[in-house]
Amino acid sequence: MTGPALPPLVAPGPPLTTEQVSRYARHLALAEVGEAGQRRLLAARVLVLGAGGLGSPVLQYLAAAGVGTLGVVDDDVVEASNLQRQVLHGTADVGRRKVDSAADAVRAIDPALRVETHAFRLDDANAHDVLRGWDLVVDGTDNFATRYLVNDVCAELGVPWVWGSLQRGHAQVSTFWSDPPAGEGVDLRDVFGGPPPDGTVASCAVDGVLGAVCAAAGAAMALEAVKLVCGTGRTLLGRVAVHDAFAGTWQDVPVRRRAAADVPVPTRPGPGTRTGPDARPARAVRSVGVGAGTETADDDGALSGVAEVLRLLASRPDVDVVDLRDAPEAAAAPLPGARSVPFARFASEQGLTELDPDRPLVLVCRVGARAAHAARLARAAGVHDVRHLPGGLAAWARVAAARGA
Numbered sequence: 138m139t140g141p142a143l144p145p146l147v148a149p150g151p152p153l154t155t156e157q158v159s160r161y162a163r164h165l166a167l168a169e170v171g172e173a174g175q176r177r178l179l180a181a182r183v184l185v186l187g188a189g190g191l192g193s194p195v196l197q198y199l200a201a202a203g204v205g206t207l208g209v210v211d212d213d214v215v216e217a218s219n220l221q222r223q224v225l226h227g228t229a230d231v232g233r234r235k236v237d238s239a240a241d242a243v244r245a246i247d248p249a250l251r252v253e254t255h256a257f258r259l260d261d262a263n264a265h266d267v268l269r270g271w272d273l274v275v276d277g278t279d280n281f282a283t284r285y286l287v288n289d290v291c292a293e294l295g296v297p298w299v300w301g302s303l304q305r306g307h308a309q310v311s312t313f314w315s316d317p318p319a320g321e322g323v324d325l326r327d328v329f330g331g332p333p334p335d336g337t338v339a340s341c342a343v344d345g346v347l348g349a350v351c352a353a354a355g356a357a358m359a360l361e362a363v364k365l366v367c368g369t370g371r372t373l374l375g376r377v378a379v380h381d382a383f384a385g386t387w388q389d390v391p392v393r394r395r396a397a398a399d400v401p402v403p404t405r406p407g408p409g410t411r412t413g414p415d416a417r418p419a420r421a422v423r424s425v426g427v428g429a430g431t432e433t434a435d436d437d438g439a440l441s442g443v444a445e446v447l448r449l450l451a452s453r454p455d456v457d458v459v460d461l462r463d464a465p466e467a468a469a470a471p472l473p474g475a476r477s478v479p480f481a482r483f484a485s486e487q488g489l490t491e492l493d494p495d496r497p498l499v500l501v502c503r504v505g506a507r508a509a510h511a512a513r514l515a516r517a518a519g520v521h522d523v524r525h526l527p528g529g530l531a532a533w534a535r536v537a538a539a540r541g542a
């Protein structure tokens with residue numbers, strides 16, 4: 138499945154100079170970019186939110202690609218613990234404002250580019266002013282409040298935006314545009330409803346993140362920006378690309394515009410939620426974030442605890458108990474009797490079509506978010522009896538550790 142062919146976001150700028158012909162020779166050799174595409178890139182205004190793990194590769198590749206005006210918004214300073222993945226910054230930058238370090242890095246790549254820095258936090262009060270006037274927004278921030286703010290303000294302004302999210306060895310990337318010139322408009326609320334309740338999703342600081350996953354996801358986000366600016370290839374509009382770095386896989390999860398009747402709990406005025414591989418109405422959901430940074434929780438089918446899963450495993454051989462953890466997570470505290478299907482595979486089109494709609498399904502993961510999201514996908518795929526374990530297998534892992542498993 139691919140997204141719609143979209144027209145270019147940006148009109149071509151002036152003819153290329155001799156220097157530019159030389160610098161962008163490898164782009165010019167590509168029919169998909171060519172001279173017109175390069176002139177569009179040079180004329181483009183792209184705002185990058187966050188100069189951290191995702192923002193670093195995004196800014197590097199957009200600068201190298203010749204995006205003429207780059208905006209950078211970040212209110213943070215560089216810390217030593219950032220250097221493992223925030224490759225825009227070096228040891229000498231520790232303590233500097235990230236926007237200053239990022240601007241220097243962009244200018245080192247190409248001093249001819251314009252860089253606009255905003256060393257403050259994007260919030261409700263300034264979002265319209267900050268996001269207005271850009272051709273495209275690329276969000277490399279790390280929190281739900283900012284993502285949903287960006288989603289809703291971009292929808293109001295009619296601006297497309299590229300989203301990325303990371304956790305541990307997972308990444309998710311997509312393009313959202315509420316009212317695109319071709320294809321169906323979708324936004325973040327179509328995927329996850331709304332932000333999760335506070336404290337339900339662990340941060341990267343707690344959960345860790347593999348540094349190079351930022352590069353994989355950030356490069357995918359930069360690619361989205363290049364395709365949108367040039368009107369070339371197929372973007373991820375209507376799909377979420379789900380990367381499992383430990384498994385070495387990329388999967389596509391289709392996204393559909395939510396039905397008007399499906400109303401979630403939005404943080405700002407707006408319609409409801411809907412996702413999944415078909416157009417049947419989803420159950421009312423409230424959303425949260427996933428193992429990969431974002432998932433959706435669902436009150437339906439919630440099991441009471443690990444003990445209930447163990448009882449089902451012992452007494453109901455007809456129940457399909459699926460462990461959605463990655464192989465390393467599951468290996469640390471295996472759940473005997475459960476079938477292992479890592480979340481990215483489960484959520485893929487192939488994974489969902491392999492489900493038996495008439496077999497009761499129980500979904501478990503590490504902290505509960507992936508299982509809740511997978512439950513929603515499984516129901517949308519037609520499975521009648523789906524249950525999941527809020528809170529995940531953390532309690533089971535403690536038991537396994539105490540037993541010396």
Ligand SMILES: Nc1ncnc2c1ncn2[C@@H]1O[C@H](COP(=O)(O)OP(=O)(O)OP(=O)(O)O)[C@@H](O)[C@H]1O
Nearest residue numbers: 187188189190210211212213258259278279283342
């Ligand atoms: N609303 C916001 N406005 C401006 N910048 C933001 C906003 N929300 C997040 N950011 C920035 O987005 C970046 C996210 O990157 P990342 O998570 O890799 O970095 P980090 O917050 O430094 O990580 P860690 O929490 O591990 O120290 C951060 O630099 C953060 O300051």
